[in-house]
Amino acid sequence: MAWKPNPPAPSYNMFNEPFPVAEVDERLLFDLSCSRIIGPVITLAQELNLFKLLDAAPQTIEEAAKQLKISPKIAEAFIAVLAAFGLLERQNDGRLALTKVAKTYMIPDSPFFYTGFCPPHEWYLDLLRMKLIGGAQPPMPMAVAMNQHKIEVVQSFIERMHAMILPTAADLAKQPVFGQISHLLDVGGGSGALTIAIAAFNPQIQCTVMDLKPVCEIARKNIAKYGLEKQISTVARDMFEDMWPEESDAILFSNVFHDWDLEHCYLLAQRAFDALKSGGKVLLHEMPLNDTKDGPLTVACLSAILLMYEKGKQYTLKEIEEILSSVGLIDFQSIPTHTYYHLISAKKP
Numbered sequence: 001m002a003w004k005p006n007p008p009a010p011s012y013n014m015f016n017e018p019f020p021v022a023e024v025d026e027r028l029l030f031d032l033s034c035s036r037i038i039g040p041v042i043t044l045a046q047e048l049n050l051f052k053l054l055d056a057a058p059q060t061i062e063e064a065a066k067q068l069k070i071s072p073k074i075a076e077a078f079i080a081v082l083a084a085f086g087l088l089e090r091q092n093d094g095r096l097a098l099t100k101v102a103k104t105y106m107i108p109d110s111p112f113f114y115t116g117f118c119p120p121h122e123w124y125l126d127l128l129r130m131k132l133i134g135g136a137q138p139p140m141p142m143a144v145a146m147n148q149h150k151i152e153v154v155q156s157f158i159e160r161m162h163a164m165i166l167p168t169a170a171d172l173a174k175q176p177v178f179g180q181i182s183h184l185l186d187v188g189g190g191s192g193a194l195t196i197a198i199a200a201f202n203p204q205i206q207c208t209v210m211d212l213k214p215v216c217e218i219a220r221k222n223i224a225k226y227g228l229e230k231q232i233s234t235v236a237r238d239m240f241e242d243m244w245p246e247e248s249d250a251i252l253f254s255n256v257f258h259d260w261d262l263e264h265c266y267l268l269a270q271r272a273f274d275a276l277k278s279g280g281k282v283l284l285h286e287m288p289l290n291d292t293k294d295g296p297l298t299v300a301c302l303s304a305i306l307l308m309y310e311k312g313k314q315y316t317l318k319e320i321e322e323i324l325s326s327v328g329l330i331d332f333q334s335i336p337t338h339t340y341y342h343l344i345s346a347k348k349p
C-alpha cells in the first residue's frame, strides 16, 4: 500500500469555538510529570531521617524543620508530598505522624525497610540535594531569573509554559467575570495564551500582556496568529521595577505568585492595588495547596519541583487571602476552573 501523509491536524474552530478547547483535560499527563518528584523526596526524607524523627514523636512542619536543620519551606514541601502520597497523616493537634505503611516500610530498623525509589543520580534527586545545601536559592532558577537568561532559554521556557497552560485557557476565559471587564492587564503574561483565550471568548474586552521584552515579542507573534492585535497589546516592563499601566479594571496573575517568595508576592499585590481603579479586581490563576498542606498530591509535587527552579511554592487559599487582604483588597473569592486550577479574585474598595 502506498504511503500517505497524515491528514492535517484539525483546526480549532472544528468545535465552533474561537480558541482551542480540548475535549479532555490534561490531568493524566500533568499528574505523571509531577509524580517524578515523589521518589527523590522519599529518598531524601530517608536520608534526612525524617521518618525516624516522626516515629519518635509526631511534629509540626516547623518543629520538624528545626530538628532536621532545614528551612520550613523545604520541610513544608517534603511533608506535603509525603502526606499526600500516604506516608504521613495529620493528627488532630496538627502534628504529622507516620501512617501504618510508613511505620512498616520507612524505618531503617524495620524488617520490611524499603529503599530504591529512584536511581542514585536522578536529575531531581541531585537538584533537590543542591537545594538542601544551598538554602534560599533555587539551584536552577527559571522564571525568577528570566531577565538574565539567553534568548534560547527564554524561548524554550515560554514554549513549555505555553503547552502547559493552553488546555486550561478556555475554562478560564469562559468564567463570567471576564464578561464584565473592559480592560485586563495580564502581569507576567508569558506566551499570551490566556489573554488570547480571554479576548477570543469576550469580544468586549481590551487586554494588555505585560512581561519582559523578549517574552513580549513571543506573545506578539501568538496574538498575531489569532488575529487579535486590535484587542490585545503588549507592554515590556519589569513588574518589580517599572511603572504599570493604570487603565485596567482587572489585573491577572497566572502562575506568577507561585514563582516568588512572600516578600515579592506582597509587593506584586501592592503594585496591583495601586494600579487598579476603585472597584477593580485582582485575579489569580493558581493551583492552591490544601489549607492543611497535605494535598492534592500533584499540587504538593509541583510545590516541591518549584524548590529547584523558583523562589515560591504553591500557596494555600488562606495564604493568598492573607497576601491580598494585607494590601487592602476585599471580597476574596475562589472558584475551581480546570484540573487543579482556581480563579481567585479580590476587589479594590
Ligand SMILES: C[S@@+](CC[C@H](N)C(=O)[O-])C[C@H]1O[C@@H](n2cnc3c(N)ncnc32)[C@H](O)[C@@H]1O
Binding pocket: 143, 144, 146, 147, 161, 162, 165, 187, 188, 189, 190, 191, 194, 210, 211, 212, 215, 237, 238, 239, 240, 253, 254, 255, 256, 259
Ligand atoms: C511561570 S510563567 C507564567 C506565564 C503565564 N502567566 C502562564 O500562566 O502561563 C512566569 C512569567 O513571569 C514572567 N516574569 C518573570 N520575571 C518578571 C519580571 N521581573 N517582570 C515581568 N515579568 C516577569 C516570566 O517571563 C514568565 O512569563
